[in-house]
Amino acid sequence: MEKQGLLYEGKAKRIYATDEAEVVWVEYKDSATAYNGEKKATISGKGRLNNEITSLLFDYLKSAGVESHFIEKLSSTEQLVKRVTIIPLEVVVRNIAAGSFSKRTGVEEGKLLKQPIVEFYYKNDDLGDPLLTLDHVLELELATEETVNDLKERAVYINTLLREYFLEREVKLVDFKLEFGMTAEGTIMLADEISPDTCRLWDSNTNEKLDKDVFRRDIGNLTEAYEQILARLGGSESCIK
């Protein structure tokens, strides 16, 4: 596979074309951003950690029957994935109240929710990624009702899988964000990344935060937290450090 021109540079990754039309080359960057890009930093090692963790999690999901864009890890910071058109919805699943959910509803951070909650946010930096209802999604023609229901079902199943997987490793999966995309043939699949950048992960004994909140809230060392997660997932923590 040959890496070709840069297609898109986001806040956390660069996407390159390859010599195969349906495959793109993803490079995880060392940049950390929060609050819609208002807070920024370069954190050496972060790209490697997110690439390693995402690769492990997509491999695990595949073994449990969940199709994703992930093809293979190429290096410590790179992976090959199927090219998709991203559906501009951030699908958030919550098990425990935290972050914007707590701010919105007044429910104290840390409260176990009665059942997992799935939310849809408009992936639109200009609008600040607002929460949408089904009616909003339909009005904006971001997806059909059928697709929204399908994404919700997939998200709930992925949550069931990941929640157990993390808990066996003494990590509480508090909440996380998924992105889905459509291939040129029209197949919808899980895409983007699943990493401590896109999940809230708390140590199941101490509730210590092992995710991007460490950076958002300046409460510790981000790479140490992410290394913890990688280690608990059985990843190769120090091989390229």
Next chain:
Amino acid sequence: MEKQGLLYEGKAKRIYATDEAEVVWVEYKDSATAYNGEKKATISGKGRLNNEITSLLFDYLKSAGVESHFIEKLSSTEQLVKRVTIIPLEVVVRNIAAGSFSKRTGVEEGKLLKQPIVEFYYKNDDLGDPLLTLDHVLELELATEETVNDLKERAVYINTLLREYFLEREVKLVDFKLEFGMTAEGTIMLADEISPDTCRLWDSNTNEKLDKDVFRRDIGNLTEAYEQILARLGGSESCIK
């Protein structure tokens, strides 16, 4: 009926007990507030206008079979209503994009929506009346799923009735907010008010705003706008001025 002690003073109305346990006495105030109370003013005549308009609209809805808390108008600024426990949800119906919907979704103000959209906001000043999804409502135990669906159905029907009623009077019903409550016997009914404070109303020929946006955005004379609405509804505009 005898007016007794003040039960509650809100931003727009005072609610008094009466000698009948199931009836309260509502007094419409001359105060205008916007942006969750950040912007305030006293506008002489506003209480009368909202009381007259709400009374006319609840009478009309009653004639079309929609039960509400409204019993009778007592004076130019007062009415008797059935006492209810308000369900802490602001039920918003939208026909045309405007206000927070346009801000949230990026849809230009004035665009006709493909179908009416019903939204639920948490009636909670401390939290700034946030938008909620069904899952949020259930988690917060503000209402059951059955009640949410019932409120949605009622809101859509009320919209159908009011939209036609206003259009016959050369007014576009852009959007509006409803509150529902439960009587001591457990009957859910429409409550609160329906007035230019709680509706967006545009002249159907010129799109001139004839509602609280005149105050929110400082673009004209509020009492003149509200008088316009009262006049078009056939109300007694100048009898007590």
